[in-house]
Amino acid sequence: MDSEIEDYFEPQSFDGAMKGARVGLGHYGIEADDEICTQVAVAVLTGFVVTGGLEPESLERLGDIVLRAAAAHLES
DSSP states (O other), rough: OOOHHHTTTHHHHHHHHHHHHHHHHTTTTTOOOHHHHHHHHHHHHHHHHHHHOOHHHHHHHHHHHHHHHHHHHHHH
């Protein structure tokens, strides 16, 4: 596996994708367990590998959005 693909499956990337899935589904009132969030995270990260991922600026913005959404979810 080349290093570019490995980067998408680092624990931090996977954890972020799982949190993003949980918060995103929660936005629509869907409470998802770890199994569903894992499947969503794998699908998203696989899509990033296949398409070559997002530009660094987009990844930074996406990370910021996920953090803000998670913070809002915790406050509610």
